[in-house]
Amino acid sequence: MLDDRKLEVLRAIVEDYVSTNEPVGSKALVDRHNLGVSSATIRNDMAVLEEQGYIAQPHTSAGRIPTDKGYRLFVDRLSTVKPLSSAERRAIETFLNGAYDLDDVVGRTVRLLAQLTRQVAVVQYPSLTRSSVRHVELVPVASRRLLLVLITNTGRVEQRVIETYGEVSEESIGHLRALLNTCLDGCGLGEVPVAVADLPEKVAADDRPLAAAVLSVLLETLVEKHDEKIVFAGAANLAAVDFSRSLRDVLEALEEQVVLMRLLGETGDSSSLTVRIGTENPDEGLRSTSVVAADYGVGDQTLARLGVLGPTRMDYPSTMGAVRAVARYVGQILAGS
Amino acid sequence: MLDDRKLEVLRAIVEDYVSTNEPVGSKALVDRHNLGVSSATIRNDMAVLEEQGYIAQPHTSAGRIPTDKGYRLFVDRLSTVKPLSSAERRAIETFLNGAYDLDDVVGRTVRLLAQLTRQVAVVQYPSLTRSSVRHVELVPVASRRLLLVLITNTGRVEQRVIETYGEVSEESIGHLRALLNTCLDGCGLGEVPVAVADLPEKVAADDRPLAAAVLSVLLETLVEKHDEKIVFAGAANLAAVDFSRSLRDVLEALEEQVVLMRLLGETGDSSSLTVRIGTENPDEGLRSTSVVAADYGVGDQTLARLGVLGPTRMDYPSTMGAVRAVARYVGQILAGS
DNA sequence: ACTGGCACTCCGTACTTTCGAGTGCCAATT
DNA sequence: AATTGGCACTCGAAAGTACGGAGTGCCAGT
Numbered sequence: 001m002l003d004d005r006k007l008e009v010l011r012a013i014v015e016d017y018v019s020t021n022e023p024v025g026s027k028a029l030v031d032r033h034n035l036g037v038s039s040a041t042i043r044n045d046m047a048v049l050e051e052q053g054y055i056a057q058p059h060t061s062a063g064r065i066p067t068d069k070g071y072r073l074f075v076d077r078l079s080t081v082k083p084l085s086s087a088e089r090r091a092i093e094t095f096l097n098g099a100y101d102l103d104d105v106v107g108r109t110v111r112l113l114a115q116l117t118r119q120v121a122v123v124q125y126p127s128l129t130r131s132s133v134r135h136v137e138l139v140p141v142a143s144r145r146l147l148l149v150l151i152t153n154t155g156r157v158e159q160r161v162i163e164t165y166g167e168v169s170e171e172s173i174g175h176l177r178a179l180l181n182t183c184l185d186g187c188g189l190g191e192v193p194v195a196v197a198d199l200p201e202k203v204a205a206d207d208r209p210l211a212a213a214v215l216s217v218l219l220e221t222l223v224e225k226h227d228e229k230i231v232f233a234g235a236a237n238l239a240a241v242d243f244s245r246s247l248r249d250v251l252e253a254l255e256e257q258v259v260l261m262r263l264l265g266e267t268g269d270s271s272s273l274t275v276r277i278g279t280e281n282p283d284e285g286l287r288s289t290s291v292v293a294a295d296y297g298v299g300d301q302t303l304a305r306l307g308v309l310g311p312t313r314m315d316y317p318s319t320m321g322a323v324r325a326v327a328r329y330v331g332q333i334l335a336g337s
Numbered sequence: 338m339l340d341d342r343k344l345e346v347l348r349a350i351v352e353d354y355v356s357t358n359e360p361v362g363s364k365a366l367v368d369r370h371n372l373g374v375s376s377a378t379i380r381n382d383m384a385v386l387e388e389q390g391y392i393a394q395p396h397t398s399a400g401r402i403p404t405d406k407g408y409r410l411f412v413d414r415l416s417t418v419k420p421l422s423s424a425e426r427r428a429i430e431t432f433l434n435g436a437y438d439l440d441d442v443v444g445r446t447v448r449l450l451a452q453l454t455r456q457v458a459v460v461q462y463p464s465l466t467r468s469s470v471r472h473v474e475l476v477p478v479a480s481r482r483l484l485l486v487l488i489t490n491t492g493r494v495e496q497r498v499i500e501t502y503g504e505v506s507e508e509s510i511g512h513l514r515a516l517l518n519t520c521l522d523g524c525g526l527g528e529v530p531v532a533v534a535d536l537p538e539k540v541a542a543d544d545r546p547l548a549a550a551v552l553s554v555l556l557e558t559l560v561e562k563h564d565e566k567i568v569f570a571g572a573a574n575l576a577a578v579d580f581s582r583s584l585r586d587v588l589e590a591l592e593e594q595v596v597l598m599r600l601l602g603e604t605g606d607s608s609s610l611t612v613r614i615g616t617e618n619p620d621e622g623l624r625s626t627s628v629v630a631a632d633y634g635v636g637d638q639t640l641a642r643l644g645v646l647g648p649t650r651m652d653y654p655s656t657m658g659a660v661r662a663v664a665r666y667v668g669q670i671l672a673g674s
Numbered sequence: 675a676c677t678g679g680c681a682c683t684c685c686g687t688a689c690t691t692t693c694g695a696g697t698g699c700c701a702a703t704t
Numbered sequence: 705a706a707t708t709g710g711c712a713c714t715c716g717a718a719a720g721t722a723c724g725g726a727g728t729g730c731c732a733g734t
Contacts, residue, residue, distance in 0.1 A: 025727050038677050043728070061683045061727050101496050111592075135476040139488055149494065151476055151484060159438050159494050235572055236588035247584075251573035255448075362696050375708055380697070398696050398714045676734085683728075691720075696713105703708075 002052070006045045008035065010054055011078040013046075014066050018315050023063030068278035068312060071290070075275050075316050082317035084325050088116065092326060096333050102126075102155035106231060109306065109330050114234025116322045119310035122260055122293075125229040126154035126303040126334070128222060133184040133192070138177045138214070143167060148217055152189065154303060154334060162217045164210060172207045176214065179203065189222055230260045232309075241311045249285035254309075259283050264293045264305040272327070273320055278312040288312060292319050296327040298335040306330070339389070343382045345372065347391055348415040350383075351403050355652055360400030405615035405649060408627070412612050412653050419654035421662050425453065429663060433670050439463075439492035443568060446643065446667050451571025453659045456647035459597055459630075462566040463491035463640040463671070465559060470521040470529070475514045475551070480504060485554055489526070491640060491671060499554045501547060509544045513551065516540065526559055567597045569646075578648045580625050590622035591646075601630045601642040609664070610657055615649040625649060629656050633664040635672040643667070 002010075012033045016024040026039040026046060035042065046064055049055045054070035057063065066074065084092075095112055099105040106123050113121035131152035139147040146162040179202060187195045196215055203211045232254055243250060253259045262282050265274055276291045286309070293307030306327055308319055339347075349370045353361040363376040363383060372379065383401055386392045391407035394400070403411065421429075432449055436442040443460050450458035468489035476484040483499040516539060524532045533552055540548045569591055580587060590596045599619050602611055613628045623646070630644030643664055645656055 023727090027727075039727095040677055040679090040730095041675085043730095044676085047729080057728085059684070061729095062685075063727065101498065134478055135484075137474050137476070137486070139472040139474070141471055141488075147472075147488060147492075149474070149486065149488070151478075151486070151496075155484075155496070155498075157486065157494055157496050159488075159492070161438065161492075233592060236585050236592060239583065239585035239588055246576065248573050248576035251576055255570060255573060360696090364696075374706095376696095377708055377710090378706080381707085384698080394697085396715065398698095399716075400696065678731105678733085680730090681728105682730105683726105685724105685726090687723090689720105689722080691718100693718085694716100696715095698711105698713085700710090701708100702710100704706085 002048075005035070005037070006049060007073075007078060008033075009042060009045045010049055010066070010070060011074060013049075013055060013064055014070065014074045014078070017065050018313055021313065023058055023065050025063035028063070065313075068280065071277045071312060071316070072280075075277070079317045081273070081324060082321040084116075084321055088322075089325065092116075092329050096329055099333065102157075105155075105330065105333055109326060110231050110233040113306065113308060113322065113326050114237065116326070117308045117310070117319050118234075118240075119237050119308050119314065119319070120232055120234045120254065121306070121308055122230065122232045122264060123306040124261070124264060124304040125231075126152070126156055127228065128152065128156065128158070129190050130188075130301070130303055131156065132186055132188045134186075136177065136180045136184055136218075138173050138180075140168070140170070140173060146173070146214070148214060148221075150218070150221065153186075154298075158221055160217045160221055162213055164213055166209065168210050172204075172210055176203060176207060176211055180214075192222060193219060228257070228261055230257060230264075232260065237310075241313075243288050243311065250289060253283055253285035259286075263291055263309065264307050265291075267295050267302055267305060273324055274307075275316065275320070290314055290316075292316070292323050294323050294327040296330045296334075298331055303331075303334070339385075342372070342374070343386060344410075344415060345370075346379060346382045347386055347403070347407060348411060350386075350392060350401055351407065351411045351415070354402050355650055358650065360395055360402050362400035365400070402650075405617065408614045408649060408653070409617075412614070416654045418610070418661060419658040421453075421658055425659075426662065429453075429666050433666055436670065439494075442492075442667065442670055446663060447568050447570040450643065450645060450659065450663050451574065453663070454645045454647070454656050455571075455574050455577075456645050456651065456656070457569055457571045457575060457591065458643070458645050459567065459569045459601060460643040461598070461601060461641040462568075463489070463493060464565065465489065465493065465495070466527050467525075467638070467640060468493065469523055469525045471523075473514065473517045473521055473555075475510050475517075477505070477507070477510060483510070483551070485551060485558075487555070487558065490523075491635075495558055497554045497558055499550055501550055503546065505547050509541075509547055513540060513544060513548055517551075529559060530556060565594070565598055567594060567601075569597065574647075578650075580648065586622035587626060590620055596620050596623075600628055600646065601644050602628075604632050604639050604642060610661055611644075612653065612657070627651055627653075629653070629660050631660050631664040633667045633671075635668055640668075640671070 012029055013024050016032060026042040029042055030039050053067055054073060055064040056067050092112060096108055099108050106125055110121045110123040131154045134153050135151040137149040141147050144164050146164060148160045148162055150158045183195055183199055184192060200208055200211050235251060238247060238250060272294050274293045278290060279287050281287055289309050290312045291307055291309050293305050295302045295305055297303040308323055349366055350361050353369060363379040366379055367376050390404060391410060392401040393404050429449060433445055436445050443462055447458045447460040468491045471490050472488040474486040478484050481501050483501060485497045485499055487495045520532055520536055537545055537548050572588060575584060575587060609631050611630045615627060616624050618624055626646050627649045628644055628646050630642050632639045632642055634640040645660055
């Protein structure tokens with residue numbers, strides 16, 4: 001139903017609109033792209049494209065702009081991911097290599113991605129449930145208070161305060177610490193509940209209450225809500241764009257963890273890059289934005305997601321290239337640390 | 338040189354301008370406040386106030402708006418900090434009490450302050466150099482790699498990777514760990530360099546390289562640049578205001594750690610609240626904003642600062658009240674954990 | 675199937691007009 | 705000397721008006 005030329009016209013409209021931010025008319029189109037036909041022909045094609053819902057006019061007698069459906073078709077069939085320049089790749093590499101701990105890796109990544117795409121970048125910390133235990137530490141911090149410190153293979157360090165409701169000896173703590181570490185070393189965090197199930201039986205009767213308190217805090221730490229940590233950067237880039245919805249709505253959405261989580265979406269099923277365009281977005285305040293997201297991880301193990309948010313009118317090929325490249329490099333960095 | 342009535346006029350101008358966001362004229366002033374004189378008199382007073390630089394007109398034949406100097410006088414001499422309502426105080430208390438670790442305390446605080454003031458809130462993590470060591474942990478994470486974990490009395494947990502350039506036995510690590518903890522327990526982080534000075538001499542000759550590596554990383558962690566950690570929230574509130582400088586400039590400034598640090602300024606000398614108005618601000622992009630900041634800490638020990646950033650046209654008494662109240666509550670929460 | 679031509683639409687811009695809040699100044703009053 | 709009512713003046717914001725031009729849809733011709 002859409003012949004090759006019509007697709008070509010759609011692509012041209014998307015590209016021109018993205019670069020000029022102005023509705024594109026038939027005349028301008030034949031001037032800038034050598035389509036080999038006259039503007040009248042293009043007008044006919046445009047009429048069809050509009051009827052099918054791929055483009056729209058802001059008002060009568062104005063040029064056309066792509067609809068969400070138009071962008072969708074463009075992303076799916078009319079564009080290819082644009083690889084970064086080698087200069088950009090080198091910049092990424094040197095910038096990320098300077099990181100000295102996980103916080104720093106994530107912080108640098110999100111700033112880097114924001115700068116690279118000139119949009120808002122979002123990076124999720126490596127998921128706890130998909131990591132494994134590297135070390136568990138119990139530190140007494142007051143007479144009736146312990147600090148549980150959990151270190152994962154991805155370098156995440158989680159800490160929780162434990163109230164012990166009674167004095168606890170150094171020995172008990174040391175014993176429990178050793179037991180926890182033998183139980184859990186290398187254990188996937190998803191399996192922790194199973195792995196510790198029989199632990200209370202192994203401790204001396206006197207230490208059972210302590211063990212119970214520690215375990216309850218440990219298990220709570222793995223509960224979904226606390227599981228996820230996510231950051232963003234580049235909000236300043238939003239100010240340059242003007243949204244149909246107010247800027248305020250978008251900023252508000254960005255400040256909510258849950259919204260950010262939904263934004264990146266589920267970890268991708270097949271291809272690594274996910275693009276969500278305008279109204280495809282679940283959240284009210286983000287109906288005029290698009291998201292390009294990707295999984296990142298070490299080897300074949302997916303750890304979490306990262307991505308970019310911008311106006312639907314965005315340069316998809318370049319953005320997708322940047323997101324893919326950064327996701328890969330982060331995986332490499334994490335693998336090496 | 339400024340009699341009481343003129344001061345009263347200035348106060349009225351500030352209050353009206355803050356609440357209406359429109360230049361205030363002599364007529365409107367006598368209507369809204371019962372000053373007991375006519376508008377012509379007020380006009381004369383205004384002329385004097387303008388000559389002295391406390392107010393200005395956006396253009397001839399418009400009302401007056403306060404200058405930075407006018408706000409300064411208002412804050413210093415014409416206003417009193419407005420305490421929060423008891424409902425607000427209760428809300429703060431319950432909200433902050435739910436926090437389960439330092440990250441959570443800081444995160445909740447910054448969101449709370451943003452919501453309370455409807456402006457941008459900034460909170461600095463408890464300064465490392467002003468904290469003391471609660472525990473040091475060494476965790477082997479790979480054959481030639483250790484993780485140094487430092488836990489402070491304020492609940493901050495810092496981690497650094499250490500390359501050992503050689504296999505290291507469990508025993509060596511255990512030994513060094515014990516040594517470190519006896520050396521450093523309760524030691525102020527400022528004194529760490531002194532406290533560990535003679536440590537290398539205490540370890541077995543074989544472990545000297547290991548000790549050196551660990552110490553170098555430990556000392557580096559305390560270097561100023563890494564010392565400070567700072568977060569903000571409520572950027573969405575900026576969108577509601579319009580700045581003379583572009584919103585973009587302000588957002589950009591906010592995303593830079595160093596700028597945020599400068600923003601809060603040095604820890605206050607005398608009174609607990611610091612107000613910096615417009616051009617009193619050191620940073621280019623923040624010349625049209627004001628900052629209200631305060632120290633917070635446990636007991637008489639100052640740990641760090643927090644504050645609020647908004648347009649110069651802000652409700653200073655309320656904002657100051659909120660900042661002061663939140664700073665106090667955070668201190669309490671930290672004391673209890 | 676494509677094209678050139680043509681009448682039509684309507685946005686954006688610029689120009690003008692009007693309206694009114696606000697000012698500064700002055701002479702009169704207390 | 706301080707205050708006041710009066711008055712001419714200023715200037716921005718809002719509303720109205722005019723116009724140019726990019727863009728469209730349609731149709732007859734190739």
